[in-house]
Amino acid sequence: MAVVKVIELLGESTESWEDATRQIVAEATRTLHGVTSVYIKEFQATVENDKVKNFRVNAKVSFVLERD
Template structure:
């Protein structure tokens, strides 16, 4: 039986929600090992001059505790 832990991470990107998600995983993997999955809990964006300026995600990252 594996022991799994979930952390919540906020990230942003000027490119896309997918890029923001990747940035969250990349940053988390610097201190957390054995990441198993990422769940996008919430997406939002800011708007500037009628265009999307910043994509934001709230993700839950699941990893195995050894």
Template sequence: MAVLKVIEVLSNSNTSWEDATRKAVKQASESVKNIKSVYVREQSAVVENGEVKEFRVNVKLTFEVK
């Protein structure tokens, strides 16, 4: 039986929500090993002068505890 743990991570990108999600996983994987899945919990964006300037995500990362 595997033991799994879930943490929440916030990330942002000037490009897209997908890029923000990839950045969250990449950054977290530097200190958290065995990441198995990512769940995008929330998406938001910063708007300035009628244009989207920043994409933000709140993700849940699931990883196996060994």
């Protein structure tokens, strides 16, 4: 039986929400093994000079816990 842990991470990109999500997954998989999914909980954007400056996502990342 597998046990799955869920952590919450925030990501930001100047390109898009998709890029912010990719950055979260890339960073998470640098130290976590067995990442199985990412659930985007919330989308945000910052605005500067009447234009979107940064795209932000609040994501839940799921991964399988390894056993000895």
